[in-house]
Amino acid sequence: MGNxxxxxxxxxxxxxxxxxxxTVLTIGFISLMIVAQQRAINNDLSQSAYxxxxxxxxxxxxxxRACADDSASPVCAPxxxxxxxxxxxxxxxNGDVNKNETRITSNSSSGGQFDQAYTCVNISMNSxxxxxxxxxxxxxxxxxxxxxxxxxxxxxxxxxxxxxxxxAAAPGGNLDSLPPISGWNNGAPPLLRVQLIxxxxxxxxxxxxxxVKSSTVFLRPSTVAPGVPASQVxxxxxxxxxxxxxxxxxxxxxxxxxxxxxxxxxxxACQVTLKLEENRGISxxxxxxxxLRLDLMYRDANVRISLFNGPTSVDFNGVQPVVDSTGRANDxxxxxxxxxxxxxxxxxxxYVVDLENALCKDFAVNDxxxxxxxxx
Numbered sequence: 352m353g354n355x356x357x358x359x360x361x362x363x364x365x366x367x368x369x370x371x372x373x374t375v376l377t378i379g380f381i382s383l384m385i386v387a388q389q390r391a392i393n394n395d396l397s398q399s400a401y402x403x404x405x406x407x408x409x410x411x412x413x414x415x416r417a418c419a420d421d422s423a424s425p426v427c428a429p430x431x432x433x434x435x436x437x438x439x440x441x442x443x444x445n446g447d448v449n450k451n452e453t454r455i456t457s458n459s460s461s462g463g464q465f466d467q468a469y470t471c472v473n474i475s476m477n478s479x480x481x482x483x484x485x486x487x488x489x490x491x492x493x494x495x496x497x498x499x500x501x502x503x504x505x506x507x508x509x510x511x512x513x514x515x516x517x518x519a520a521a522p523g524g525n526l527d528s529l530p531p532i533s534g535w536n537n538g539a540p541p542l543l544r545v546q547l548i549x550x551x552x553x554x555x556x557x558x559x560x561x562x563v564k565s566s567t568v569f570l571r572p573s574t575v576a577p578g579v580p581a582s583q584v585x586x587x588x589x590x591x592x593x594x595x596x597x598x599x600x601x602x603x604x605x606x607x608x609x610x611x612x613x614x615x616x617x618x619x620a621c622q623v624t625l626k627l628e629e630n631r632g633i634s635x636x637x638x639x640x641x642x643l644r645l646d647l648m649y650r651d652a653n654v655r656i657s658l659f660n661g662p663t664s665v666d667f668n669g670v671q672p673v674v675d676s677t678g679r680a681n682d683x684x685x686x687x688x689x690x691x692x693x694x695x696x697x698x699x700x701x702y703v704v705d706l707e708n709a710l711c712k713d714f715a716v717n718d719x720x721x722x723x724x725x726x727x
Contacts, residue, residue: 407471412691453469477667504658506655509620
């Protein structure tokens, strides 16, 4: 009898242990399913909230465009008013000023409404800097409209994102020459061609050819080292060359630039200050016509432009409006900041021939170079 009872007890314990094990496994599996489902729901809500924030950005574009097309439009007044999260509704673009959010509705035939909305959109027509992601194939024209006088322009370029997360490298080669693309180090910052055009508050088309109205510099990365290099200043005055040659009297030499290997200059590898001396400074009125033309050579890069009057930072005036938009989906919020670019996407020419005399140029389509002899 004892062996029978003992055997029965062992069976009961085995069943209990197996049941507990199955229960633990089941609960663990259900918990994993719940966590995965919650993560999927949160990801979906996060994307929906982000989409709602982008809807606020799109409505902000409509408001800014309406004001840009007609400065007398009633849309313009709310854009200049203090931020209160209701600029879109006050401009009459979308929403109700008496409500704290603007719902996102569906355009489908069912006419249903999602639990999405943007809760706050603010637009600042002035921006502390100008940001651009440039390519070697496109010229960037930056209006220098400012909220005050400008005598310094700080240019920063090439971020870690541009270099695939790697540290920056020196381009190598002779610092006085421009090697072919194959001779430029893949991890090196690009060369930046900068042309400053300052025609003044008023000018005629004939005056645009005046060399005093324009200056060009070639910023060539030379050395790359850890930390922040010493401040690098390029002086712009009436003697600064406007282009590579002006009736043979000027020659644009390369300006060597020491860059940071670990992008320690505000997240950028290279930084140069254009110091405008003598009568080349830009007044607030003259800034309405001033332009900065940028061209990259060798590789693409992010570029940042900042304006200063001595040590004081000067904002861009209506050049790249900043939109701060917060979207909601259910109880999850996403906030985004966007920069708007005013004006048309006109393709400015990158290569132009400007001649006073005859032109003579040999062309070759092989590796040995041109063998002909020009005789214009």
